[in-house]
Amino acid sequence: xxxxxxxxxxxxxxxxxxxxxxxxxxxxxxxxxxxxxxxxxxxxxxxxxxxxxxxxxxxxxxxxxxxxxxxxxxxxxxxxxxxxxxxxxxxxxxxxxxxxxxxxxxxxxxxxxxxxxxxxxxxxxxxxxxxxxxxxxxxxxxxxxxxxxxxxxxxxxxxxxxxxxxxxxxxxxxxxxxxxxxxxxxxxxxxxxxxxxxxxxxxxxxxxxxxxxxxxxxxxxxxxxxxxxxxxxxxxxxxxxxxxxxxxxxxxxxxxxxxxxxxxxxxxxxxxxxxxxxxxxxxxxxxxxxxxxxxxxxxxxxxxxxxxxxxxxxxxxxxxxxxxxxxxxxxxxxxxxxxxxxxxxxxxxxxxxxxxxxxxxxxxxxxxxxxxxxxxxxxxxxxxxxx
Amino acid sequence: xxxxxxxxxxxxxxxxxxxxxxxxxxxxxxxxxxxxxxxxxxxxxxxxxxxxxxxxxxxxxxxxxxxxxxxxxxxxxxxxxxxxxxxxxxxxxxxxxxxxxxxxxxxxxxxxxxxxxxxxxxxxxxxxxxxxxxxxxxxxxxxxxxxxxxxxxxxxxxxxxxxxxxxxxxxxxxxxxxxxxxxxxxxxxxxxxxxxxxxxxxxxxxxxxxxxxxxxxxxxxxxxxxxxxxxxxxxxxxxxxxxxxxxxxxxxxxxxxxxxxxxxxxxxxxxxxxxxxxxxxxxxxxxxxxxxxxxxxxxxxxxxxxxxxxxxxxxxxxxxxxxxxxxxxxxxxxxxxxxxxxxxxxxxxxxxxxxxxxxxxxxxxxxxxxxxxxxxxxx
Numbered sequence: 126x127x128x129x130x131x132x133x134x135x136x137x138x139x140x141x142x143x144x145x146x147x148x149x150x151x152x153x154x155x156x157x158x159x160x161x162x163x164x165x166x167x168x169x170x171x172x173x174x175x176x177x178x179x180x181x182x183x184x185x186x187x188x189x190x191x192x193x194x195x196x197x198x199x200x201x202x203x204x205x206x207x208x209x210x211x212x213x214x215x216x217x218x219x220x221x222x223x224x225x226x227x228x229x230x231x232x233x234x235x236x237x238x239x240x241x242x243x244x245x246x247x248x249x250x251x252x253x254x255x256x257x258x259x260x261x262x263x264x265x266x267x268x269x270x271x272x273x274x275x276x277x278x279x280x281x282x283x284x285x286x287x288x289x290x291x292x293x294x295x296x297x298x299x300x301x302x303x304x305x306x307x308x309x310x311x312x313x314x315x316x317x318x319x320x321x322x323x324x325x326x327x328x329x330x331x332x333x334x335x336x337x338x339x340x341x342x343x344x345x346x347x348x349x350x351x352x353x354x355x356x357x358x359x360x361x362x363x364x365x366x367x368x369x370x371x372x373x374x375x376x377x378x379x380x381x382x383x384x385x386x387x388x389x390x391x392x393x394x395x396x397x398x399x400x401x402x403x404x405x406x407x408x409x410x411x412x413x414x415x416x417x418x419x420x421x422x423x424x425x426x427x428x429x430x431x432x433x434x435x436x437x438x439x440x441x442x443x444x445x446x447x448x449x450x451x452x453x454x455x456x457x458x459x460x461x462x463x464x465x466x467x468x469x470x471x472x473x474x475x476x477x478x479x480x481x482x483x484x485x486x487x488x489x490x491x492x493x494x495x496x497x498x499x500x501x502x503x504x505x506x507x508x509x510x511x512x
Numbered sequence: 513x514x515x516x517x518x519x520x521x522x523x524x525x526x527x528x529x530x531x532x533x534x535x536x537x538x539x540x541x542x543x544x545x546x547x548x549x550x551x552x553x554x555x556x557x558x559x560x561x562x563x564x565x566x567x568x569x570x571x572x573x574x575x576x577x578x579x580x581x582x583x584x585x586x587x588x589x590x591x592x593x594x595x596x597x598x599x600x601x602x603x604x605x606x607x608x609x610x611x612x613x614x615x616x617x618x619x620x621x622x623x624x625x626x627x628x629x630x631x632x633x634x635x636x637x638x639x640x641x642x643x644x645x646x647x648x649x650x651x652x653x654x655x656x657x658x659x660x661x662x663x664x665x666x667x668x669x670x671x672x673x674x675x676x677x678x679x680x681x682x683x684x685x686x687x688x689x690x691x692x693x694x695x696x697x698x699x700x701x702x703x704x705x706x707x708x709x710x711x712x713x714x715x716x717x718x719x720x721x722x723x724x725x726x727x728x729x730x731x732x733x734x735x736x737x738x739x740x741x742x743x744x745x746x747x748x749x750x751x752x753x754x755x756x757x758x759x760x761x762x763x764x765x766x767x768x769x770x771x772x773x774x775x776x777x778x779x780x781x782x783x784x785x786x787x788x789x790x791x792x793x794x795x796x797x798x799x800x801x802x803x804x805x806x807x808x809x810x811x812x813x814x815x816x817x818x819x820x821x822x823x824x825x826x827x828x829x830x831x832x833x834x835x836x837x838x839x840x841x842x843x844x845x846x847x848x849x850x851x852x853x854x855x856x857x858x859x860x861x862x863x864x865x866x867x868x869x870x871x872x873x874x875x876x877x878x879x880x881x882x883x884x885x886x887x888x889x890x891x
């Protein structure tokens with residue numbers, strides 16, 4: 126037996142013993158996700174037991190170093206972990222922007238002190254993070270952002286506004302792009318971390334077409350941020366931001382796994398929707414694309430873990446994955462027929478099909494639009510002129 | 513297993529890439545043999561060179577003198593064949609034929625494999641009956657005759673059939689046309705009496721035969737595997753051909769894409785390189801994405817097939833369908849982005865479009881394999 130086989134046996138046995146049955150069911154909605162944070166209240170005992178068991182072993186962030194709360198798994202071991210999790214349909218014990226986005230940025234750009242402090246908090250699910258990037262006038266053209274941090278010696282005083290801040294009203298801390306030099310467009314932005322409980326921070330949820338309010342407007346009115354809370358160098362926050370956007374795009378692309386990689390034809394058939402041969406054909410064509418994309422996700426992760434993926438590849442993944450997910454929900458709506466139109470009914474769990482369908486429309490906008498993704502691919506991967 | 517090539521596979525890829533670009537290039541092979549109206553549709557000298565590199569026996573077992581490698585490695589060769597539009601009997605002979613022969617008797621393998629591995633023997637596969645791939649129905653009759661069989665019927669789309677030393681033929685030894693049982697695979701020698709070839713040139717300059725079997729008498733030792741129980745070995749041969757064709761398609765698509773992006777960087781209109789126009793950039797970037805995904809699906813299917821996974825069949829059809837659609841997009845976009853010169857014989861992009869058509873049809877088109885994905889998924 127190879128070391129990896131032995132590792133797989135160990136992981137399989139541990140999961141069998143520690144992953145509660147309830148945590149092997151798919152997540153039903155946003156409320157069902159374990160986000161962690163100061164105000165986190167476990168939905169049930171199983172959720173708490175699963176989180177605690179994973180935290181104790183570093184399994185919330187299996188490939189982070191042990192000193193930062195991870196399990197120190199190699200890329201090959203982390204893949205075994207993902208495969209064994211998928212095999213039993215286990216949910217991630219903890220989901221957070223800290224794990225997906227800030228963590229990787231800190232691992233690359235943080236000081237040792239920052240890593241020990243913030244990464245351990247993230248790994249244990251103690252702090253829930255949100256991301257302060259977009260502004261009302263700076264969407265696709267993010268680098269034009271105006272939120273300004275005025276230098277006051279040992280701290281900055283931050284004023285401005287962010288928008289589309291996911292779960293800002295529920296987050297404990299924010300990682301935020303702030304202009305610290307008005308004369309330099311790209312090299313005048315710093316990457317700051319601060320507590321959302323700091324005086325001067327207010328949030329206002331935005332009601333979306335899905336009826337939900339996962340995004341907020343976030344306002345900064347003379348918010349004091351100590352100088353120790355910068356990641357990377359002063360005025361070089363754009364480097365951190367770009368690096369982190371790669372991880373955000375990777376996350377939105379669904380490459381790490383999850384629903385959007387699954388085929389849907391068989392499920393729709395069970396619900397009796399496939400007497401229409403044209404719809405059946407569309408579902409089959411979708412399934413081909415979904416299964417092929419799942420292989421792409423696996424290949425991308427394998428290559429990324431050993432540094433073989435093109436650095437701009439997450440942009441391609443984000444483009445393909447989000448367009449696929451939108452198509453997936455268009456088809457689920459078609460297959461669901463008039464039942465899927467119900468906005469408020471028990472049968473649909475309060476309009477889940479239609480609300481999810483509307484939610485996916487943001488996939489190809491948030492974290493960089495499909496059009497921006499194609500621009501980046503054309504420029505950085507295809508090396509097309511003047512792009 | 514990670515979804516990228518191991519060190520050994522990367523070394524093989526490097527060798528094959530250089531070899532195919534130097535020896536299998538469009539001018540040296542495809543255009544050369546097309547323009548001389550070659551009736552084989554490929555060059556035997558290059559086939560010998562394949563043998564010198566060991567490629568002819570890439571899937572054959574080491575005990576048979578082969579390299580004992582898998583579909584990932586065969587796919588590496590096919591991708592380069594596709595990229596260079598290299599005409600060769602590799603897919604039918606070394607991938608499909610050798611896969612079928614793995615189930616044959618020592619005697620039959622001994623008669624055919626040494627020649628294949630030496631680059632002297634060419635095999636062709638005769639599965640289709642009619643213009644569309646539909647191997648669920650096999651009608652070609654093989655009746656018991658003395659100690660052997662008598663074959664009567666016809667096969668179509670037998671690629672380079674008239675140039676082959678032996679045909680691997682799927683025939684019906686019992687039951688009705690649509691039955692799963694009652695199918696038997698035969699190795700039919702080229703000089704068999706009653707075997708007729710109507711060889712025609714196809715759009716991509718390859719040759720294919722309508723083959724007639726007019727009471728072809730075969731000895732019992734021409735049977736591959738079990739009489740009436742040929743579905744399993746036929747299935748393995750088809751899977752090998754399908755994933756091989758998918759790999760070749762990813763190469764065709766990549767080749768078309770590479771010359772097209774190169775063209776976008778040199779052609780000027782309105783005082784600008786046309787690659788500066790966002791309308792073309794977005795289409796090129798989308799195409800890149802589709803080709804990457806098709807390649808990933810193909811490697812995944814190759815690995816599953818090599819590992820004997822029960823998911824292999826499904827993924828092979830996913831790969832053939834996805835590679836088919838992606839490559840088709842690549843050649844259509846390629847011709848359009850080339851503009852007027854894309855319509856000329858002088859430019860290579862049109863050759864890619866023709867090859868895509870033929871490969872897309874070979875062993876089931878994207879529609880066939882999409883339907884198969886639905887059926888294998890249970891709907």
